[in-house]
Amino acid sequence: MGRNIKTNFSYPRGNFPRLCLIGNSNVGKSSLTKLLLSHPKWYKGKVGKTAGSTVRLTIINDPKLNYHVIDLPGFGRMIKLSRSSEEFIQNQILKYLRLDRNNIFLTLLVIAVDRLQDELEKWYFKNENTIPLSIEFIQYFVKNEIPCLIILNKIDKLNKFQREDIKKTFFNVLSDFNIEIDNSKSKQSVLDVIECSTKTLQGIKEIKQNIKEISSHLQLENYDPRSELLNLPPINAKKKGKKGNQTTKSKNN
Numbered sequence: 001m002g003r004n005i006k007t008n009f010s011y012p013r014g015n016f017p018r019l020c021l022i023g024n025s026n027v028g029k030s031s032l033t034k035l036l037l038s039h040p041k042w043y044k045g046k047v048g049k050t051a052g053s054t055v056r057l058t059i060i061n062d063p064k065l066n067y068h069v070i071d072l073p074g075f076g077r078m079i080k081l082s083r084s085s086e087e088f089i090q091n092q093i094l095k096y097l098r099l100d101r102n103n104i105f106l107t108l109l110v111i112a113v114d115r116l117q118d119e120l121e122k123w124y125f126k127n128e129n130t131i132p133l134s135i136e137f138i139q140y141f142v143k144n145e146i147p148c149l150i151i152l153n154k155i156d157k158l159n160k161f162q163r164e165d166i167k168k169t170f171f172n173v174l175s176d177f178n179i180e181i182d183n184s185k186s187k188q189s190v191l192d193v194i195e196c197s198t199k200t201l202q203g204i205k206e207i208k209q210n211i212k213e214i215s216s217h218l219q220l221e222n223y224d225p226r227s228e229l230l231n232l233p234p235i236n237a238k239k240k241g242k243k244g245n246q247t248t249k250s251k252n253n
């Protein structure tokens, strides 16, 4: 039976710009996070071969960056965890996005291209009714006006023809859902789609460049300079009867 991890999910506190990496389990979020830091030593989380390596929200405070990097756990099946833990984690991710909505200046939606192929084929060629999860994420970001870069990771796993194929299908599906790419760096929606490999480092420079451009607009004087990475008590601490523990105050309720 899978491990149960229903406690100890903590959130970053204070107002500070945050870059979030989100996506299914095992797509390479943590591997990419490491590459986006000034030095991988600032990353204290785990990169693993099986889905469910990151089960907590990992907050990275790289002294050379003027924002925090948040490596989120993955959505979906996690071999090492129980079903109820998976659901718990998913709810916590959504809750975090809601709570920290005003601080998140950019999300990187990481998608593994080898998995995307299956997902899109179901939708596009077999006419199955399930909306691909990656599309659901994108719709969520668009609806909530959270700027998002789509990262097509593990591109090294496909050959040239497969790459062209998957991109074509992906853009067709995006247009089926009326999702537009707007790289004018406006404040909302999908800004770009970038192919990437954390193995060959393809696309990493481009991602960094995008983040740099977008983060350069941050008006840091609007943020709390003393903002620290304090761990809050678990969000479900109330159940244990500690009423006063819930110190998080959502600015956007």
Ligand SMILES: Nc1nc2c(ncn2[C@@H]2O[C@H](COP(=O)(O)OP(=O)(O)OP(=O)(O)O)[C@@H](O)[C@H]2O)c(=O)[nH]1
Binding pocket: 024, 025, 026, 027, 028, 029, 030, 031, 032, 046, 047, 048, 049, 050, 051, 052, 053, 054, 055, 072, 073, 074, 075, 153, 154, 155, 156, 157, 196, 197, 198, 199, 200
């Ligand atoms: N071939 C290939 N493998 C990759 C790439 N990026 C990550 N991986 C591998 O994919 C596996 C999962 O990587 P992680 O970075 O832990 O993925 P994650 O999305 O953080 O996973 P969770 O924390 O479980 O949600 C590891 O074995 C990585 O080495 C890539 O670009 N190409």
Ligand SMILES: [Mg+2]
Binding pocket: 029, 030, 031, 046, 047, 053, 054, 071, 072, 073, 074
């Ligand atoms: Mg991870």
